[in-house]
Amino acid sequence: MATQGQVITCKAAVAWEPNKPLVIEDVQVAPPQAGEVRVKILYTALCHTDAYTWSGKDPEGLFPCVLGHEAAGIVESVGEGVTHVQRGDHVIPCYQAECGECKFCKSGKTNLCGKVRAATGVGVMMSDHKSRFSINGKSIYHFMGTSTFSQYTVVHDVSVAKIDPVAPLEKVCLLGCGVPTGLGAVWNTAKVEPGSIVAVFGLGTVGLAVAEGAKAAGASRIIGIDIDSKKFDRAKNFGATEFINPKEHEKPIQQVIVDLTDGGVDYSFECIGNVSVMRAALECCHKGWGTSVIVGVAASGQEISTRPFQLVTGRVWKGTAFGGFKSRSQVPLLVDKYLKKEIKVDEYITHNMTLTDINKAFDLMHDGECLRVVLDMFV
Numbered sequence: 001m002a003t004q005g006q007v008i009t010c011k012a013a014v015a016w017e018p019n020k021p022l023v024i025e026d027v028q029v030a031p032p033q034a035g036e037v038r039v040k041i042l043y044t045a046l047c048h049t050d051a052y053t054w055s056g057k058d059p060e061g062l063f064p065c066v067l068g069h070e071a072a073g074i075v076e077s078v079g080e081g082v083t084h085v086q087r088g089d090h091v092i093p094c095y096q097a098e099c100g101e102c103k104f105c106k107s108g109k110t111n112l113c114g115k116v117r118a119a120t121g122v123g124v125m126m127s128d129h130k131s132r133f134s135i136n137g138k139s140i141y142h143f144m145g146t147s148t149f150s151q152y153t154v155v156h157d158v159s160v161a162k163i164d165p166v167a168p169l170e171k172v173c174l175l176g177c178g179v180p181t182g183l184g185a186v187w188n189t190a191k192v193e194p195g196s197i198v199a200v201f202g203l204g205t206v207g208l209a210v211a212e213g214a215k216a217a218g219a220s221r222i223i224g225i226d227i228d229s230k231k232f233d234r235a236k237n238f239g240a241t242e243f244i245n246p247k248e249h250e251k252p253i254q255q256v257i258v259d260l261t262d263g264g265v266d267y268s269f270e271c272i273g274n275v276s277v278m279r280a281a282l283e284c285c286h287k288g289w290g291t292s293v294i295v296g297v298a299a300s301g302q303e304i305s306t307r308p309f310q311l312v313t314g315r316v317w318k319g320t321a322f323g324g325f326k327s328r329s330q331v332p333l334l335v336d337k338y339l340k341k342e343i344k345v346d347e348y349i350t351h352n353m354t355l356t357d358i359n360k361a362f363d364l365m366h367d368g369e370c371l372r373v374v375l376d377m378f379v
């Protein structure tokens with residue numbers, strides 16, 4: 001039955017309130033308006049940023065909403081004026097847009113895009129400042145411009161990347177967030193050179209992707225740091241060469257690392273979202289040139305600090321969003337790299353479940369064994 005131009009009623013996991021179990025609801029998804037695309041989401045993964053917003057600590061978290069931003073699907077219909085994708089295209093929704101025309105996109109200095117960010121930060125579509133999701137007339141907010149915990153979602157056309165239809169959607173959904181973030185933090189943000197010494201704080205999906213990216217960049221030592229030593233064995237397969245558990249040391253972790261590396265590392269990456277660790281990650285960098293990249297998302301109200309002397313003496317503190325990748329143009333290239341077996345993706349998927357099990361899937365994320373859970377949206 002043709003659905004184009006019609007409201008679609010489908011299943012979605014709705015976050016009615018912070019921290020309350022998500023509820024699988026029948027939601028109405030309005031047709032895409034001009035400059036919008038309605039996507040049938042086939043697979044979505046869960047990212048810790050979904051859990052962060054759900055917790056109520058995200059200043060941009062609005063409820064009720066449909067969370068989710070790491071997914072893959074097929075275009076169901078497009079609104080007026082949309083030319084770069086059409087019905088049937090395989091796509092990855094991109095929480096970081098790329099319009100190619102705004103001040104940010106044209107700067108050549110950042111992957112951030114300004115076109116729809118104000119609207120996506122308040123859970124609505126740009127054209128009319130309204131949501132396309134509702135339940136019996138009650139409006140439900142969008143999230144990160146993606147809302148992939150729904151069988152159908154509406155995104156801005158600048159927030160969707162067309163990919164090779166050969167790619168398995170149940171795998172490449174991961175290229176919507178965590179894996180590109182870690183790889184790009186190394187390749188685009190830090191620009192790690194061959195022979196570098198790298199420290200990775202936090203060996204979840206993002207930290208492992210940092211290790212993978214650092215190995216590909218030719219780093220000579222990749223030091224993995226985690227408070228859970230069970231993470232270490234697996235991290236070897238992603239490129240980490242040595243491991244430190246801060247709990248097993250009396251000295252501050254930055255001092256332990258400085259002592260082990262003749263003065264500090266060339267590059268460090270914080271992949272946790274803990275502001276104390278962010279400080280340690282900066283301070284374990286080598287005087288004169290060491291660069292630390294903040295990747296983890298810290299909750300509202302948290303602040304970073306260090307002695308300014310750390311920066312005066314040449315250390316550099318940076319951050320990265322989506323690993324600095326320009327989404328619409330570079331996500332398809334990452335898919336191609338996966339198809340050529342140049343980057344890992346399957347290895348980050350530890351669990352496969354269904355949309356109905358989404359609350360169990362979130363529980364699993366606290367399990368030390370879990371990296372990414374992929375949900376099949378239509379089982």
Ligand SMILES: NC(=O)C1=CN([C@@H]2O[C@H](COP(=O)(O)OP(=O)(O)OC[C@H]3O[C@@H](n4cnc5c(N)ncnc54)[C@H](O)[C@@H]3O)[C@@H](O)[C@H]2O)C=CC1
Pocket residue numbers: 047048049052177178181201202203204205206207225226227228231246271272273274277294295296297298320321322323371
């Ligand atoms: N900047 C960006 O564009 C993005 C940021 N993120 C953020 O990256 C962070 C990491 O994401 P995932 O890898 O999925 O999370 P994860 O929870 O799977 O991994 C975090 C790891 O840090 C370890 N850890 C926790 N506290 C620690 C401490 N004090 N010292 C050392 N290790 C510690 C945990 O044992 C775990 O292995 C999250 O904050 C997430 O929101 C995720 C995607 C994109």
Ligand SMILES: N[C@@H](CCC(=O)N[C@@H](CSC=O)C(=O)NCC(=O)O)C(=O)O
Pocket residue numbers: 047048049050058059060061096112117177297298299300320321322
């Ligand atoms: N709303 C949050 C912002 C959290 C954040 O920093 N998000 C990252 C992506 S995390 C993905 O899993 C990001 O890319 N930020 C840039 C952006 O434009 O949002 C808060 O206010 O804490």
Ligand SMILES: [Zn+2]
Pocket residue numbers: 047048049050069070177178
């Ligand atoms: Zn994410």
Ligand SMILES: [Zn+2]
Pocket residue numbers: 097098099100101102103104105106112113114115
């Ligand atoms: Zn732009």
